[in-house]
Amino acid sequence: MENLTMLTDLYQLTMMQGYYVNGCRDKEAVFDVFFRSLPFEGGYALAAGLEQVVDFIENLKFREEDIAYLKGLHIFQNDFLEELRNFKFTGDVDAVQEGTPIFPYEPIIRVKGRIFEAQLLETAILNLINFETLIATKASRVVSAAGKGPVMEFGLRRAQGPDAGVLGARAAFIGGCQSTSNVLAGERYAIPVSGTQAHSWIQCFSSELEAFRAYARTFPDNCLLLVDTYSALDSGVPNAIKVGLELEAEGHHFQGIRIDSGDLTYLSKEARRMLDEAGLTQAIIVGSNDLDEETIFSIRAQGAAIDAWGVGTHLITSKDSPSLGGVYKLAAEGENGVFHPRLKVSENISKITNPGIKKIVRFYDRAGKAMADVIALEDEVFSDRKSLTIFDPIQTWKRKTLANFRTRELLQPIFRKGKRVYDLPSLLEIQQYSRQELDSFWDEVKRLANPHRYIVDLSSKLYDLKQQLLLKIHNEIKLNENQEVE
Numbered sequence: 001m002e003n004l005t006m007l008t009d010l011y012q013l014t015m016m017q018g019y020y021v022n023g024c025r026d027k028e029a030v031f032d033v034f035f036r037s038l039p040f041e042g043g044y045a046l047a048a049g050l051e052q053v054v055d056f057i058e059n060l061k062f063r064e065e066d067i068a069y070l071k072g073l074h075i076f077q078n079d080f081l082e083e084l085r086n087f088k089f090t091g092d093v094d095a096v097q098e099g100t101p102i103f104p105y106e107p108i109i110r111v112k113g114r115i116f117e118a119q120l121l122e123t124a125i126l127n128l129i130n131f132e133t134l135i136a137t138k139a140s141r142v143v144s145a146a147g148k149g150p151v152m153e154f155g156l157r158r159a160q161g162p163d164a165g166v167l168g169a170r171a172a173f174i175g176g177c178q179s180t181s182n183v184l185a186g187e188r189y190a191i192p193v194s195g196t197q198a199h200s201w202i203q204c205f206s207s208e209l210e211a212f213r214a215y216a217r218t219f220p221d222n223c224l225l226l227v228d229t230y231s232a233l234d235s236g237v238p239n240a241i242k243v244g245l246e247l248e249a250e251g252h253h254f255q256g257i258r259i260d261s262g263d264l265t266y267l268s269k270e271a272r273r274m275l276d277e278a279g280l281t282q283a284i285i286v287g288s289n290d291l292d293e294e295t296i297f298s299i300r301a302q303g304a305a306i307d308a309w310g311v312g313t314h315l316i317t318s319k320d321s322p323s324l325g326g327v328y329k330l331a332a333e334g335e336n337g338v339f340h341p342r343l344k345v346s347e348n349i350s351k352i353t354n355p356g357i358k359k360i361v362r363f364y365d366r367a368g369k370a371m372a373d374v375i376a377l378e379d380e381v382f383s384d385r386k387s388l389t390i391f392d393p394i395q396t397w398k399r400k401t402l403a404n405f406r407t408r409e410l411l412q413p414i415f416r417k418g419k420r421v422y423d424l425p426s427l428l429e430i431q432q433y434s435r436q437e438l439d440s441f442w443d444e445v446k447r448l449a450n451p452h453r454y455i456v457d458l459s460s461k462l463y464d465l466k467q468q469l470l471l472k473i474h475n476e477i478k479l480n481e482n483q484e485v486e
């Protein structure tokens with residue numbers, strides 16, 4: 001895969017030089033990747049992008065031309081550049097599997113290693129995880145609105161550049177899309193490709209009927225006709241029926257039609273009636289045109305007769321929520337494997353980080369439904385023999401006692417001492433895993449509008465550690481202020 005070593009912000013490199021010059025090269029750190037709020041005002045997000053992170057880490061290498069370019073900036077020392085020439089990631093990475101439903105503040109990736117190395121990973125990891133997680137989440141919403149009707153991803157032409165088109169198609173497949181129109185994504189990630197027909201094809205012939213017939217001759221077993229170039233009900237559907245019946249008479253299966261404008265409910269219902277009356281009951285109706293989860297939900301609620309959906313712009317650009325605010329924050333620092341928890345204070349309570357080396361524990365009830373997640377310290381054990389009272393870390397009086405539960409730890413080892421220890425699943429396996437995981441959540445959490453907030457609490461031990469550190473920092477600041485006054 002591609003070498004993305006230089007895909008970073010300049011300040012990562014200047015800080016790395018700073019660590020190098022100030023004798024902190026062997027200082028170790030633990031960084032957490034997490035986001036603070038869910039996109040789309042939704043109830044969950046779907047993790048995606050880990051495979052690209054793995055590729056990025058495995059291909060880390062400053063090439064001669066990179067070193068020459070950095071030297072030309074005249075801000076880096078020769079001995080530091082020499083160190084970069086030998087750069088390798090030698091640390092540990094833990095991450096949640098792609099396709100896992102995730103929630104705010106959960107450390108979805110944890111990087112542990114020399115700060116000199118871990119610093120370089122920040123920008124690329126965030127770039128990869130933020131985008132794919134966002135699109136997988138959007139796709140999951142669109143797919144959920146579509147119910148049983150498959151969703152084809154049609155977004156490449158509107159994506160924010162080629163990378164977004166290709167990685168967006170990958171993420172959309174994780175989120176449950178059945179196929180993509182993007183051929184490069186299909187080739188690269190083994191995503192099923194599918195497509196229908198363009199308006200230009202129909203415009204190129206002297207009549208719509210002629211255009212349909214020519215297409216049917218070329219693709220007799222894969223013939224889905226676009227019916228809205230002139231008038232869907234007066235010309236497109238009647239012509240499609242003629243060609244569909246001709247195909248069926250020749251022993252082929254006529255696939256159906258696509259409607260790409262107008263009132264999709266009215267047109268699809270009328271088209272269904274006409275197709276059925278002609279005996280083409282197996283022909284499907286595909287709907288497209290600026291669709292997103294809300295329009296699909298509404299069109300279905302109106303009783304439309306649409307069997308499959310083509311969704312482009314809104315999905316690939318995540319139009320109503322164009323970024324995920326994933327961050328990479330230092331949670332501990334140390335040396336020789338001994339770590340001290342660290343936190344970042346903020347006036348904004350939501351921006352105070354969670355200190356220490358942490359894990360995510362998901363609690364399921366006996367029926368297999370997810371009840372709550374607890375962010376805990378790495379060495380904590382939760383016995384399913386005892387009940388556990390968890391509490392909201394902000395509104396601490398909000399408590400819930402869990403009993404008869406089963407737990408699952410979400411972070412998986414991905415790298416140990418710089419070596420990959422994780423077998424990357426296929427994209428289809430990720431999609432299937434994701435569907436199963438989503439099935440373990442209550443519909444109330446997955447509801448598109450005003451979902452129920454899934455519980456994510458801190459363990460008592462982590463909560464206490466955070467309070468102690470906050471108090472310690474507060475006291476130190478007060479002490480310094482008093483000394484300055486004296």
Ligand SMILES: Nc1ncnc2c1ncn2[C@@H]1O[C@H](COP(=O)(O)OP(=O)(O)OP(=O)(O)O)[C@@H](O)[C@H]1O
Binds near residue numbers: 261263264291
């Ligand atoms: N029954 C419906 N309920 C809700 N939204 C719908 C329905 N039918 C279509 N839409 C949505 O309405 C939006 C606009 O469609 P509109 O009919 O105004 O223009 P259009 O058909 O796209 O025109 P054009 O010929 O330029 O493509 C699209 O986003 C489409 O998905």
Ligand SMILES: O=P(O)(O)OC[C@H]1O[C@H](OP(=O)(O)OP(=O)(O)O)[C@H](O)[C@@H]1O
Binds near residue numbers: 260312
């Ligand atoms: O609407 P989207 O969800 O983005 O789906 C992709 C759209 O791309 C194609 O047309 P294109 O947009 O190129 O032309 P049009 O706007 O004239 O239909 C296709 O016919 C869809 O309408």
Ligand SMILES: O=C(O)c1cccnc1
Binds near residue numbers: 195310
């Ligand atoms: O195959 C299609 O129908 C298609 C592909 C991309 C964009 N719009 C439609």
